[in-house]
Amino acid sequence: MHRPIADFLANTASEEVTDAEEEAFLLFSQEIPTTNLGFVDSRASSLDVTIRGNEYTVHQSPTLLSSSRAGGTTGAVLWKITPRFAEWISSPTNPLWTHSLLSSGSVVAELGCGxxxxxxxxxxPSVQHYLATDQEYVRRVFRTNLDANASVTPAASASGKQKGSKTRGSSRSTSKGKQSSKAATSNITFTTLDWELDQPELLKGCIESESGGHSGSEEGEEEDRGFDLLLSCDCIYNExxxxxFVRTCAEICRLRPAYDSSDEQTSRSRPQPTICIIAxxxxxxxxxxxxxxxxxxxxRVWRLSDEVLGDGLKGGTGYLVHLLLAREKSLFPSGGT
Incomplete structure (x- = not known):
């Protein structure tokens, strides 16, 4: 068993979930705050958002949201859970960081980034590389938001990798400042991913292709095509x-060894199982x-405790966060219950 994962599960009071009907009844029998569909403001062309003291400007596409585009348009605007989740996952006090499940060397993938x-x-700013995935229509505005906020420098990244003061871009930026801004988002890659058609095992190649590098594996070692963290924020709304969606999550997570609670090996040569966080x-x-x-x-599924989630995402806020670790193989054959 990978020791940091075991320590995290043992020390954060997170509860393993084994029965879907029981979990749904428990969570939905409680009072849930009214948040409508969950948009922040679906009619605004841009929004100002503060995360951990840093101000971001988010450009949206209300016109695209209201269009009849085939394949959906829900990623065209900002949803309320996203700033809360961004604040939580990037916080230095998040137990994922304090238990070393995330570090400056982590490679992260996101499904349905919007x-x-x-x-x-x-x-x-806290990890080695971040791969954001969604449908093609998201790409242009996603890139606009990266460029618009590239000069926002977190005061202290979760890993301690980057420290500095918050700055905002302006028309008077020096060429050096522009270069620094570009570098601030240079480890973020966007690529399209169709959950029904594309091959998750090719995802990491998008990073290598953009950077002009390769897997970084030593000669004789098997290439690691997996990720340290797979996350998804508010992608579950349509049956x-x-x-x-679940199949894609499983295929990505199985690019790394599955979690095995009976395995006491702590070999550094074996990569950590992919941790999947679904908010x-x-x-x-x-x-x-x-x-x-x-x-x-x-x-295997754990509902993260209020102690782990903090005020923004804890029980009663109307939001849920679960941690997933892939099984060696499906518990049931296709079509089972």
Whole structure:
């Protein structure tokens, strides 16, 4: 068993979930704050957002949101959970950092990133590389938001990798300042990922292709095509998307060895299992239960405790965060219950 994961699970009072119906009843029988669909302001062309004392400007596309584009448009605007999640995942006090599950050497992938780029902007300064994925329509505004906020320098990154003062870009920026701004987001890559058609094992190649490098594996070592952290923020709202979403999560996580609680080996040559964090707003209990039932086939699941989540995401806020670790293989055959 990978020791940091075991320590995290043992010391954070996070509860393992084994029954989808029971978990759905427990969570949705409590009073849930009214947050409507979950948009911050779907009619604004831009929004100002503060994360850990840093101010970001998020450009949106209300026109695209209201269009009849096939394949959906929900990623065209900012959702309320995203700033909260970005603040939590990038905080130096987050137990994922204090238990060494994340570090300055971590490679992170995000599913369904949307246009805001907020999670990438908040987390990327603390990790080695951040790969954001979504549909092609997201790319242009995502890049706009990266460029607009490249000069926001976190006062202290979670890993301690980058420290400095907050600065904002201006028309009087020097050429040196522009170069620094570009460098601040140079470890963020966007690529399209179709949950039904694309091959997750090719994802890491997008990073290597953009950087002009390769896997970094030593000669004779097997190439690591996996990620340290896979995260998704508010992608579970449509029952038709549940199966391809869960399958994609499982395929990405299985690019690394599965979590095995009976394995006491701590060999450094074996990469850490991929940790999958799924954050979502509480909406329809039937959709949530469908997601969890499908997820339990592929993963062991823990609901993160209030102690881990803090005020912004704890129970009663209307948001849920679960940690997933892939099983060696599906618990049930396709179509099982």
């Amino acid at each position: 246009i805001s780029a907020l999670v990438a902007l908040a987390l990327a 038709a998307l549940v199966a391809p 979502q707003q509480q909406r329809a209990p039937d959709v949530f239960e469908t997601w969890l039932r499908e997820t339990l086939r592929e993963f």
